[in-house]
Amino acid sequence: MLSGSDTNKKMAGEEAVNYIEDGMIVGLGSGSTVNFMLKKLGERVKEGLKVKGIPTSIKTERLARELGIPLIESVNIERIDLAIDGADEVDNDLHLLKGGGGSLVREKIVDEASDKLIIIIDGLKKVSHLGAFSLPIEIVPFGWKLTEIQIKKLGGIPTLRKKNDEIFVSDNGNFILDCDFGQITDPQQLHYKLKLLTGVVETGLFVSITDKVIIGRNSRVDVLHRSHSDMEADLESTSLLHRRNYSE
Numbered sequence: 001m002l003s004g005s006d007t008n009k010k011m012a013g014e015e016a017v018n019y020i021e022d023g024m025i026v027g028l029g030s031g032s033t034v035n036f037m038l039k040k041l042g043e044r045v046k047e048g049l050k051v052k053g054i055p056t057s058i059k060t061e062r063l064a065r066e067l068g069i070p071l072i073e074s075v076n077i078e079r080i081d082l083a084i085d086g087a088d089e090v091d092n093d094l095h096l097l098k099g100g101g102g103s104l105v106r107e108k109i110v111d112e113a114s115d116k117l118i119i120i121i122d123g124l125k126k127v128s129h130l131g132a133f134s135l136p137i138e139i140v141p142f143g144w145k146l147t148e149i150q151i152k153k154l155g156g157i158p159t160l161r162k163k164n165d166e167i168f169v170s171d172n173g174n175f176i177l178d179c180d181f182g183q184i185t186d187p188q189q190l191h192y193k194l195k196l197l198t199g200v201v202e203t204g205l206f207v208s209i210t211d212k213v214i215i216g217r218n219s220r221v222d223v224l225h226r227s228h229s230d231m232e233a234d235l236e237s238t239s240l241l242h243r244r245n246y247s248e
């Protein structure tokens with residue numbers, strides 16, 4: 001029996017598979033919502049859908065292989081038709097805060113390069129402003145405390161990510177600082193400032209790259225398009241948003 005949140009993630013993940021067409025090269029994001037998408041995609045592949053996937057984490061790669069989804073070696077990728085990924089927060093402009101699972105660098109490389117990016121989330125992750133979730137920042141391990149000091153100077157309160165009392169190490173061999181910046185009113189500017197720090201590899205702010213957000217909530221999926229994002233606040237009354245009612 002799935003929890004309410006997992007039901008929402010599953011609905012969003014499965015809906016996203018409908019956007020995958022035969023012959024596509026597909027960026028496969030990371031996280032529990034993406035895992036639901038992968039399971040459905042695995043079924044479609046068994047039914048004959050021809051795709052090639054590009055996993056954004058070792059965990060995604062492992063699951064995709066188990067499900068029989070054909071993959072391409074990262075060194076051989078030159079273009080991507082569609083990427084489908086999760087997020088920790090999505091704001092009204094469809095800017096994202098990502099990296100809760102620690103895969104932000106590979107996710108950003110793939111999501112940015114893709115012709116189209118679809119984000120799949122549980123409705124609780126749709127927010128008006130980013131920042132309630134601490135911002136993951138991947139940093140070089142060398143001199144990490146020096147980078148931490150620089151981030152504090154920019155107003156962040158960093159916490160070194162740990163897993164089972166050990167320092168968490170990303171798939172790229174780096175550390176992650178989860179940084180509380182309070183409400184992030186200008187994600188682009190904050191991202192630029194952080195990227196200027198030599199020890200920073202990448203931030204979890206994904207600005208202006210999302211084409212569509214598929215949201216699972218209240219037994220249905222809502223789809224926000226980039227050009228319609230400003231209408232999210234008015235979600236209940238707008239008819240421009242595509243809506244599928246799963247309780248029907």
Ligand SMILES: O=C(CO)[C@H](O)[C@H](O)COP(=O)(O)O
Pocket residue numbers: 029030031032033034085086087088097098099100101102103104107
């Ligand atoms: O950015 C991510 C990993 O780096 C994930 O997409 C994000 O954390 C959402 O995960 P989930 O679908 O498990 O809630």
